[in-house]
Amino acid sequence: MSDAAILTETRGLFRRKRLIAAALPAIVLAYLIYIFFAFGVPDMIRTADTKNARILVSDSYSHKVHVTRDNRDGSVDVAIEGERKGRYPAGEAPAWVTLGDTTEIDLENGHLITFGPELITYEIPGYGQITAQPGNRGVNAELPPGEVPDWINASKNRLSITTDAGRLTITRNRSEVFRYFNGWELFFFTLDSPFHGMGPGEVLSRAMAGDAAAIWRDFWTNKMWRHSDVAWAIFETILMAFLGTVGAAIIALPLAFLAARNFTPLGAARFAARRLFDFLRGVDGLIWTVVLSRAFGPGPMTGALAILLTDSGTFGKIFSEALENVDDKQIEGIRSTGAKPLQRYRFGVIPQVTPILLSQILYYLESNVRSATIIGAITGGGIGLLLTQAIITQKDWEEVSYYIVLIILMVMLMDTLSGWLRRRLIHGKPA
Structure with a gap:
């Protein structure tokens, strides 16, 4: 060329x-x-509600105190998050609420709400006073002259005012004020606990004085945050993952010998074992969860069985491939001593594949802890159930963030533990 x-x-x-x-x-x-338009991203951006997003984010790290007036009899209740478990005793209220025939609610910075016998007023700095009279015919509201701002939603039957200081909602039968505070209120002690309102130093001194058991009991049986129930749910989630993973490994190991080419010369047996693995791992764990929950009912054991079925197929494939890659020289050495087949497997095969098997089992155990959260939401067990319930109610998003934090910590703990076990069992190193 x-x-x-x-x-x-x-x-x-x-x-x-x-x-x-x-x-x-x-x-x-x-x-x-193509994906941007086919998946409707422009429509999603156009319909996104940033106001609700901001409220959702703020609810995840803050709490609100409800001051509620029954417009029919004039009674006023004060409760944290509006829950009965967080209600102040009759006649008691936080310092910014003054109870009486006329209840005054000071939201600070000039924002003052008054629940009178008939009229409800809201003094807003820079805007003026809003007056409302709820009754059988609806809510008769008087606003300052001018255009109604977008943070006021007024109709015949409802008046809603949302400012940086708080929110006031008035209907025919009820008037309610929400005031937001940072932090997860009543996380340690509820209002009926003698340790509520104490600082860390005072609580520690009371514990040193002999009240440690009472302090722990009030914390552990907290009716708002249910720490004991949450701890049990975490345990159920880890147990679900452990039973499913270990059970799948126990089932898959003998079947893997049946699927390995160098241990089962009969092609029909290998084909049947491999197709069984394909069937088990081909059906997603969530699908197994739905099927099993219909068959056996909800519960953590159903979730463990779903993980067991899915991982049995996965482990079977991984284990059989590991068995096909073993070194025959070590097996021949064991055979030369006159060892029987089971002894050759025990001393010539298992030591070779054990590091691979343990590594995979520990990895899937760590992964299944995350999966057990979602599975538990379907089967009705574990931390996933509590998370789903908190999301569905859309009331206490600080509980949602609390459960998410616990799930992250649980995954981090399992990652650290599986890493330590991997080094300990495979490499023989303590750390």
């Missing part, structure tokens, strides 16, 4: 490479543009 032909061929080769290098990013970009 002449030099000119070589030069022409080389230039053509570089031209094709440049075209390919330019075409690949263009194809990826075109695919991303």
Whole structure:
């Protein structure tokens, strides 16, 4: 081939490479543009409610105190998060609420709400006073002259005012004020506990004085946050993952010998074992969860069985491939001593595949702890159930963030523990 032909061929080769290098990013970009419109991202952005998003985020790290007036009899209740378990005793209220025939609610910075015998007023700095009279015919509201701002929603039967200081909602039968505070209120002690309102130092001194058991009891049986129930739910989630993972490993190991080519010469047996593994791992764990919950009812054991079925197929494939890659020389050495087949498997095969098997089992145990959270939401067990209930109610989003934090800590703990076990069992190192 002449030099000119070589030069022409080389230039053509570089031209094709440049075209390919330019075409690949263009194809990826075109695919991303297609996804952007096919999945309705513009519509999602247009319909997104940033106000609700801000409220959701603020609810995750704060709590609100409800001051509620029954417009029919004039009675006023004060409760944290509006729950009966967080209600102040009759006649008691926080310092910013003054109870009486006329209840005054000081939201600070000039925001003052008054629950009178007939009228309800809200003094808003820079805007003026809003007066409302709830009755059988609805809510008769008087606003300052001018255009109604968007943070006021007024209709015949309802008046809602949302400011930076708080929120006031008035209907025919009820008037309610929400005031937000940072932190998870009553996380340690409820209002009926003698340790409520104490600082860390005072609680510690009381514990040193002999009240440690009472302090722990009031914390552990907290009716608002249910720490004992949450701890049991965490235990159920870990137990679900452990039973499912270990049970799957126990079932998959003998079946893996049946599926390994170098241990089962009969092709029909290998084919049947491999198709069984494909069937078990081909059906997602969530599908197994739904099927088993219909068959056996809800509960953590149903979730463990779902993990067991899915991981039995996965472990069977992984274990059989590990068995097919064992070194035959070590097995031959054991055979030369006159060892029987079971002894050859025990001393010639198991030591070779144990590191791989343990590594995979520990990895899937760590992964199944996360999966057990979702499975528990379906089967009615574990921390997943509590998380789902908190999300569905859409009332106490600080509980949702609390459960998410616990799930993250649980996963971190399992990651650390599985890493330590992997080093200890496989490499023989204590740390």
